[in-house]
Amino acid sequence: MSTSLLYHAFGIRGYDYVKTDYREGRVVFTIQRRPSTYRCPLCGSRRVASRGCQERTFRSVPIGGKPVLVVLPIPRVECSTCQVIRQAPLDFADPRRSYTRAFERYALELSRRMTIQDAARHLQVSWDVIKDIQKRDLQRRYRKPKLKKLKQIAIDEIAIGHGHRYLTVVLNLETGAVVFVGEGKGADALEPFWKRLRAARARVEAVATDMSPAYIQAVREHLGDAVHVFDHFHVIKLFNEKLSDFRRDLHREATDQMHKEVLKGTRWLLLKNPENLDPKKKERERLEEALRMNQPLATVYYMKEDLRQIWGQPDKATAARVLEDWIGRAEASCIKVLQKFAATLAMHRTGILAYYDCRISTGPLEGTNNKIKTMQRQAYGFRDQEFFKLKIYAIHESKYALVG
Numbered sequence: 439m440s441t442s443l444l445y446h447a448f449g450i451r452g453y454d455y456v457k458t459d460y461r462e463g464r465v466v467f468t469i470q471r472r473p474s475t476y477r478c479p480l481c482g483s484r485r486v487a488s489r490g491c492q493e494r495t496f497r498s499v500p501i502g503g504k505p506v507l508v509v510l511p512i513p514r515v516e517c518s519t520c521q522v523i524r525q526a527p528l529d530f531a532d533p534r535r536s537y538t539r540a541f542e543r544y545a546l547e548l549s550r551r552m553t554i555q556d557a558a559r560h561l562q563v564s565w566d567v568i569k570d571i572q573k574r575d576l577q578r579r580y581r582k583p584k585l586k587k588l589k590q591i592a593i594d595e596i597a598i599g600h601g602h603r604y605l606t607v608v609l610n611l612e613t614g615a616v617v618f619v620g621e622g623k624g625a626d627a628l629e630p631f632w633k634r635l636r637a638a639r640a641r642v643e644a645v646a647t648d649m650s651p652a653y654i655q656a657v658r659e660h661l662g663d664a665v666h667v668f669d670h671f672h673v674i675k676l677f678n679e680k681l682s683d684f685r686r687d688l689h690r691e692a693t694d695q696m697h698k699e700v701l702k703g704t705r706w707l708l709l710k711n712p713e714n715l716d717p718k719k720k721e722r723e724r725l726e727e728a729l730r731m732n733q734p735l736a737t738v739y740y741m742k743e744d745l746r747q748i749w750g751q752p753d754k755a756t757a758a759r760v761l762e763d764w765i766g767r768a769e770a771s772c773i774k775v776l777q778k779f780a781a782t783l784a785m786h787r788t789g790i791l792a793y794y795d796c797r798i799s800t801g802p803l804e805g806t807n808n809k810i811k812t813m814q815r816q817a818y819g820f821r822d823q824e825f826f827k828l829k830i831y832a833i834h835e836s837k838y839a840l841v842g
């Protein structure tokens with residue numbers, strides 16, 4: 439084999455080809471460093487003397503599907519300036535790895551299209567080797583996400599596994615990139631993010647979160663000048679939860695058997711947007727019957743429909759009128775759940791109407807969260823936390839096949 443093939447195919451330069459062996463289905467190249475290229479690894483001097491060598495083996499890119507091993511004696515050199523004996527440096531492999539950089543690049547390329555398992559099988563290495571290659575690549579790129587140009591963000595937490603573990607995720611709403619993954623939820627989980635944000639001197643203009651006190655407090659403290667928008671999906675979701683509880687209570691309290699029957703199974707119908715009711719299953723008719731038989735339920739249900747209108751107005755002033763009207767009607771309804779929700783809305787009206795200053799939501803985070811959950815169902819989500827988090831940073835690039 440020629441020296442130029444060694445360089446172009448395997449990324450190895452400054453070595454001479456010695457021989458090729460075929461062992462157990464593998465191609466084994468033996469190469470040798472040209473003594474004229476010996477340098478001192480400390481000072482770079484050429485005035486070095488050879489002091490024995492140590493043989494090492496590296497994996498390199500396969501040929502025709504056959505694994506390729508590169509074997510070479512790594513010389514030890516004594517520098518006449520530094521007066522020490524050191525191993526001559528390698529430039530085609532990381533000193534602590536048993537594969538070449540060309541192999542690493544090839545494995546990363548495969549990782550764009552294949553799962554870790556597929557790439558490992560194809561290259562005939564262990565799952566851990568491919569994971570290690572991916573992890574180091576991810577560390578290079580995401581250990582410190584750039585925050586300087588961050589303008590609009592969404593913050594939300596995601597339950598991992600069976601709900602006892604949380605991650606708090608911050609998304610750059612302009613690029614769709616995850617810029618922070620914190621352990622746990624609430625204010626503590628965000629502390630490292632605020633620190634990095636300050637260090638980057640970022641000027642965040644708008645942030646979307648749910649209405650939880652922890653986020654309100656944290657945003658007030660760390661992003662005092664930013665527009666804080668309460669995400670409308672979360673507001674509607676919160677109302678849907680109240681509606682569900684209300685229906686459940688009515689069902690439990692119903693004494694009349696027929697009444698009970700009608701309420702039964704209406705939970706999903708109540709939560710569905712009316713335009714999604716299925717005519718084939720007569721969903722609209724069933725819902726209407728339940729509402730007819732139960733006036734308070736009907737009131738709460740129609741108030742849910744009206745609630746959505748708050749975010750569909752042409753401007754902030756009109757939206758403010760719609761919101762105040764909703765609050766007024768809820769207060770006058772004599773239905774406790776509505777009155778309580780009216781109080782919640784009144785308390786958060788600034789952040790709700792802030793949507794009209796900056797039309798952002800945590801919606802884009804939902805997609806990211808779903809991908810995180812898919813990833814987490816793969817076993818590696820728990821085996822190596824750092825790797826799992828790094829994978830989250832890489833989600834928007836879809837540089838890797840999602841599953842492991």
Ligand SMILES: [Zn+2]
Nearest residue numbers: 478481517520
């Ligand atoms: Zn030296």
